[in-house]
């Protein structure tokens with residue numbers, strides 16, 4: 001007996017075809033590694049560059065800033081795991097904690113947040129074929145939204161989208177850091193459908209994560225389309241992770 005093909009794992013051309021003749025009233029897309037493609041760098045590298053740049057602007061020791069930034073990063077995610085496992089950490093809260101530990105205030109917290117966003121932008125490029133396909137769907141009258149598990153606020157995500165992608169068809173952006181709910185725990189899909197006022201079965205969601213974007217979307221009765229990063233992208237990331245092992249060892253001490 002032949003097995004039915006797994007329709008959740010679609011090639012990009014299949015995704016584009018599905019968007020050409022949309023049968024759903026709402027299309028949702030993940031952002032990072034779906035609409036916004038990261039280069040081979042990893043988080044620790046980008047944060048090190050951001051701390052170096054922010055330290056110069058704030059006029060403090062970059063080593064102290066980097067160490068504090070990582071400490072509060074770990075503390076924030078441990079607090080989330082213990083106190084609100086269905087939620088997410090928020091970058092601005094981490095930046096405020098770092099600034100307070102340095103005896104500084106809101107202005108310095110905002111410099112750190114803004115610098116981290118700027119550095120991230122330098123390492124992102126648009127998934128132009130997907131943006132074009134979403135634009136065609138929007139032109140055909142389908143509402144397009146973005147749903148992201150991230151410590152960025154929706155305002156940061158909109159700024160990143162405008163800068164990296166330029167004009168785009170995404171009408172609304174939902175961030176787990178704002179909602180206090182995530183895709184990987186599942187609650188975000190239920191809340192976004194409620195806020196959009198749309199039957200979950202009328203929503204199709206596109207994303208690169210087999211668990212957060214596919215399994216959890218389906219559990220919430222959304223139609224999920226898996227669009228994994230290409231093989232070359234994954235290989236680059238593996239190389240990046242291998243390079244980062246010494247950094248991770250330092251973090252564990």
Ligand SMILES: [Mg+2]
Nearest residue numbers: 030032033208
């Ligand atoms: Mg993603």
